[in-house]
Amino acid sequence: xxxxxxxxxxxxxxxxxxxxxxxxxxxxxxxxxxxxxxxxxxxxxxxxxxxxxxxxxxxxxxxxxxxxxxxxxxxxxxxxxxxxxxxxxxxxxxxxxxxxxxxxxxxxxxxxxxxxxxxxxxxxxxxxxxxxxxxxxxxxxxxxxxxxxxxxxxxxxxxxxxxxxxxxxxxxxxxxxxxxxxx
Ligand code: IMP
Numbered sequence: 001x002x003x004x005x006x007x008x009x010x011x012x013x014x015x016x017x018x019x020x021x022x023x024x025x026x027x028x029x030x031x032x033x034x035x036x037x038x039x040x041x042x043x044x045x046x047x048x049x050x051x052x053x054x055x056x057x058x059x060x061x062x063x064x065x066x067x068x069x070x071x072x073x074x075x076x077x078x079x080x081x082x083x084x085x086x087x088x089x090x091x092x093x094x095x096x097x098x099x100x101x102x103x104x105x106x107x108x109x110x111x112x113x114x115x116x117x118x119x120x121x122x123x124x125x126x127x128x129x130x131x132x133x134x135x136x137x138x139x140x141x142x143x144x145x146x147x148x149x150x151x152x153x154x155x156x157x158x159x160x161x162x163x164x165x166x167x168x169x170x171x172x173x174x175x176x177x178x179x180x181x182x183x
Pocket of ligand 1: 048103104105106107108109110111112155156157158162163164
């Protein structure tokens with residue numbers, strides 16, 4: 001679905017699918033250049049990173065491996081709970097590998113800082129972070145983010161993998177919700 005299909009549910013569109021595709025291609029190029037000759041293990045964080053993982057990996061020219069983790073952070077509301085729990089761990093061993101975490105969005109950074117500590121203890125060759133969206137005011141001191149798709153205002157957004165109460169992940173554009181949806 002695109003924004004026109006759910007006009008009533010959205011306040012405004014932040015990024016169209018064309019803008020997102022363009023930016024993903026630019027970030028993929030940057031990553032390709034940085035990792036020249038080294039295989040990368042992309043670790044996608046379910047469920048939100050589904051779309052960016054799929055598009056980013058296909059926009060890259062290097063060989064990649066892919067693995068997934070699922071972590072609980074948000075319930076069905078719009079604020080970070082601070083509760084971080086591994087719901088699904090990686091399938092493979094990351095020892096000696098160049099790990100690139102692929103995230104949908106970083107808000108407080110709590111989820112990611114926990115994750116980085118956890119993965120570092122498994123002795124990868126390196127760990128870097130790519131996030132499609134970073135909210136303004138993110139606690140950047142918690143983690144270093146290597147690749148950012150877009151910086152966005154501190155508002156709750158949906159689409160391109162991001163949900164509200166399980167919905168809107170399949171929205172191809174990214175936008176803010178109309179207040180009547182969450183109030
Ligand atoms: P953090 O731990 O506060 O950085 O939260 C990160 C996680 O919260 C993301 O991976 C998303 O699953 C979720 N999240 C944060 N902000 C939003 C948003 O605006 N829309 C949808 N999900 C969000």
